[in-house]
Amino acid sequence: MPFNIPSADELAKDILILLAYLLIGAAIKYIDQAYDARKFSTRNALILAFPTALLMGYLIATDPYSTILFLAIILSSALAHKIDNEAFTLLATLAIISPLFFTTQIKIMWLPFTILFLAGLADEYGNQWSDDNLEPKNIKHKQQPTTKVAITFFQYRATTKLTILGLTIASITPITYLLALLLFDTGYETINNISKTQKPRKNKIYLK
Numbered sequence: 001m002p003f004n005i006p007s008a009d010e011l012a013k014d015i016l017i018l019l020a021y022l023l024i025g026a027a028i029k030y031i032d033q034a035y036d037a038r039k040f041s042t043r044n045a046l047i048l049a050f051p052t053a054l055l056m057g058y059l060i061a062t063d064p065y066s067t068i069l070f071l072a073i074i075l076s077s078a079l080a081h082k083i084d085n086e087a088f089t090l091l092a093t094l095a096i097i098s099p100l101f102f103t104t105q106i107k108i109m110w111l112p113f114t115i116l117f118l119a120g121l122a123d124e125y126g127n128q129w130s131d132d133n134l135e136p137k138n139i140k141h142k143q144q145p146t147t148k149v150a151i152t153f154f155q156y157r158a159t160t161k162l163t164i165l166g167l168t169i170a171s172i173t174p175i176t177y178l179l180a181l182l183l184f185d186t187g188y189e190t191i192n193n194i195s196k197t198q199k200p201r202k203n204k205i206y207l208k
Helices: 008-036 042-062 064-079 086-097 110-133 145-155 158-169 175-195
Strands: none
Touching: 008 042, 008 086, 008 175, 042 064, 042 086, 064 086, 064 110, 064 158, 064 175, 110 145, 110 158, 145 158, 158 175
């Protein structure tokens, strides 16, 4: 895998992409915890869905590697029924539609997109399986070491990360997107850890 020294413009673009993925990961987890765990304001989550979707839409429109990554994430999440609240529905819909405001033509690299989509689908179903196995009624029973490894693997949706690593090694995707996906997870896990310090909102007036 040859290494090319990026120009100043390319380096600036890469830094902005990395920052964007970090923010998108954080925003998605905020929305998730607002609706599923009632740790944050659903009103704020719904508002946050707008700029997050527009940022994703802009990257889908202007960056071919983000195109395949985000489309794979959105479609695999939809098929796995993970788009399960109004903010995620808004985010996914706007992220799919908004690229049309930025460009008239979106090029999709079909082979890596298909590979990433299948990896994302495996991660989403595997993540649900791991969540089910972490339910109190299930963890009372002794779990095999291989099961514990698989639970951890899917809790962090590692299939997609290993797939991006493979595509990077094969020189299909630049290393920037492996780093971007890791930063996406960094933002995601940072908000997840913050949410653990918050008490769930006790009633439906957790819009505020």
